[in-house]
Amino acid sequence: MKGVSCIITAAGKNRRMREDLHNKGKKIEHKLLLKIKEEPILTCTVKKALKTSLNECIVVLGHFMNELYPSLEVLTDSRLKLIENPNVDVELSQTLLNGVLNAKCDYCLCLAGDQPTVTEKTMQNLINHLLNSSDPENTVTILARGKTGLLNSVNGLGMPFACHSSLLEHYLEGEEDNMNPILRKMIADGVSFYGVQGQNESELININRYDDYLNVLRLLNVKK
Template sequence: MVSAIITAAGRNKRMRDDLKSRGMEIRHKLLLSFHGNPIILQTLQNTLKADVDECIVVLGHFSDEIISVLDEFDDERVKIVVNSEIDVELSESLLNGVKKAKDDFCLCVAADQPAVSAETFKNIVDGVFNSQEPENTVSILARGKSGYLNTAEGLGMPFACRADILKKYLTGNKDNLNPLLRKMVKEGVVLYGVPPRDDIELLNINEYDDYIDIIEKSISD
């Protein structure tokens, strides 16, 4: 009943600039190691363990590099979508994945969140199905207050909702995700915040210090 969409189409600019300033080898952040796995594969494995029917990975920039890693992963549920245009916003990448989804509900995941557990992904999906209005609910990883929310300020992926909601709000919008979430709430979409298992799940990897931070905290956890 649930299709997962993993967005992995970004420019990697902040990580590349940071590595260059440090005199380090320029690498894509999604290909850095997370306890023996490339970050993209760790995120993919955690997502698949959330009992999704399929997992659509949306690629754009550096798609050849990422595909070479995904090709080593053997699971028939994994599908790859490459944006026809490279320089697009997150909303456009997400919509390209949603359009390929076979299920009525979607779990939307950022590829650079390898510490989000399968358990939390499941809880996010359950947040939709257990809602009094599953047709009109976005269940999202909370950053602070959890439960029913009246604001989307500071929120982003991962989240789950009906594909129809995504198609409505993503179509024709070239923007980041948060402004669209705020618009949803303003127009009456129910927002439900799911608490993280631990603070590590809230970390995104943008620069090298973010990467080191998430590695160290996941080891000590």
């Protein structure tokens, strides 16, 4: 159907954050449950996505799903849909594919659960630039990390991005990898990539390490 499905991946092993917390002598907890302004990171990410013109918001769970469910069950928006990876030991590409296969809309906005700093304005810009492009079925709009506009390279780029669901399904099928190698295949095959300017530097941070979390708090001027 016409419209946009947001797919938020929240299925990882949390290995790097657990390692950091252990080395720092801190309580071991899931990175997506660390707080920003009294709310878990995952909750913040989903709430921002739900402020855009989405038809549905799919959160894909895997490792530690039972720990993450309570942070999502407090959200009552009818567009929110929680699904699980049949096999938790898969790479990001298969988690994203699981979301795509469960999406009901023609277009997908893809976002990682550890990206709570991506603003709803940037998410909406990704959607708008895609839908208004000359060839939306063969275009990927992606948060720029440097050059904006039409791109000739996607090195270093990843989520968030938006594209047609059939494009994702084609390139994710059978892949067991992170997103950048797959994006490189897409651009090599002639898929158009358009870099969308972000709102601030914090949007470029994925919270993988404890220092990433502290950096986000600093940039958002939030006390721990």
